[in-house]
Amino acid sequence: MPTILKEYRPPLEELSVIFHDDHLLVIDKPSGLLSVPGKSPDHADCLMSRAQLAYPDALLVHRLDMETSGVFIMAKSKQAQRHLGFQFENRNTQKTYVARVWGHLADNEGQVDLPLICDWPNRPKQMIDKVNGKQAITDWSAIERSYLAPDQLPVTRVELRPKTGRSHQLRVHMLALGHPILGDQLYAEGEALASAGRLQLHAESLTVMHPAEKQFVTFHAPCPF
Numbered sequence: 001m002p003t004i005l006k007e008y009r010p011p012l013e014e015l016s017v018i019f020h021d022d023h024l025l026v027i028d029k030p031s032g033l034l035s036v037p038g039k040s041p042d043h044a045d046c047l048m049s050r051a052q053l054a055y056p057d058a059l060l061v062h063r064l065d066m067e068t069s070g071v072f073i074m075a076k077s078k079q080a081q082r083h084l085g086f087q088f089e090n091r092n093t094q095k096t097y098v099a100r101v102w103g104h105l106a107d108n109e110g111q112v113d114l115p116l117i118c119d120w121p122n123r124p125k126q127m128i129d130k131v132n133g134k135q136a137i138t139d140w141s142a143i144e145r146s147y148l149a150p151d152q153l154p155v156t157r158v159e160l161r162p163k164t165g166r167s168h169q170l171r172v173h174m175l176a177l178g179h180p181i182l183g184d185q186l187y188a189e190g191e192a193l194a195s196a197g198r199l200q201l202h203a204e205s206l207t208v209m210h211p212a213e214k215q216f217v218t219f220h221a222p223c224p225f
Contacts, residue, residue: 006185010034010045015054018071018219023080023212025058027051028221029072031198035063047072062088065168067185070097070203070221075211083211088165094207097160097170098143098223100200101179102192104154109141112173116166125186126168128176137163138173148195155182155195159204170201200225 009032016028027047029035034046051058051074058074059081075081087093115133119125127133139161148155156179160170171187174180180188183196202225207218 008034008038008043015047015050016221018221020055020076023076023210025051025055025074025076026206026219027072027074029064029069029203031067031069031224034066035072036060048074061085062165064203065171065199065201067183067199068097068201068203069224071206071219072203073206073208073219080211084208087208091163091165092209094205094218095162095165095203096205097162098157098202098204099160099170099174100155100157100182100196100225101174101177102153102155102182102188102195103179104145105142105156105158105177105179107142109139110177112136112138112140112176114173114176116169116172118167124167126166126172128172134166135164136166136169136173138170139163140174153191153195171199196225198225 011030011032018026018028029047036048037044037046048060057076061073061075061084064072075084114128115130116126116136117129117133119127141159142156143159144157146155162169171181171184175187180192182200183198202223204223205218205220207216210217
């Protein structure tokens with residue numbers, strides 16, 4: 001049976017546009033909003049449908065998990081969509097995420113190189129499979145170690161730099177280190193789950209080559225936690 005998640009209640013605030021021109025639309029995606037419509041009619045409200053109300057020519061390029069916030073880029077022409085899609089497919093983009101994870105990481109930096117595959121009986125969860133999984137690589141750096149009041153629970157703020165773009169990659173890789181992301185409904189348990197009201201994962205920056213100007217541009221969205 002698939003994993004049962006809580007009722008879908010998308011945030012009501014208007015989308016925050018970071019940048020737009022004739023080729024790109026960049027949005028600061030809020031946590032709790034689907035990137036694309038779900039199969040259920042109750043899941044029709046999503047970032048793509050909201051964006052296309054204001055920008056009818058906006059086209060999908062990539063996705064973020066529903067509970068992940070941050071930089072989300074869309075194309076405004078088929079040519080730009082192909083150009084950006086090629087960059088994502090060939091790993092020519094640079095993505096930086098910020099997360100808060102359970103516990104204090106022993107090291108200051110490292111790399112997780114563990115292949116992932118869908119945990120089909122428990123979908124949408126993913127799992128590590130060194131035989132059949134697809135390559136997934138994440139570089140990480142510890143930014144700050146602190147304690148959550150009032151119980152002084154240990155947490156670490158980390159910067160995550162995925163080299164691949166597998167589904168739930170950052171969430172599963174942090175879990176594999178023994179440090180699940182706070183507030184993660186799928187992979188965290190106990191105090192790690194209860195210690196945050198939302199998934200503490202945010203896409204802070206994204207660098208792509210502008211499809212028309214042929215120069216690299218970087219877009220930022222400030223971390224809300």
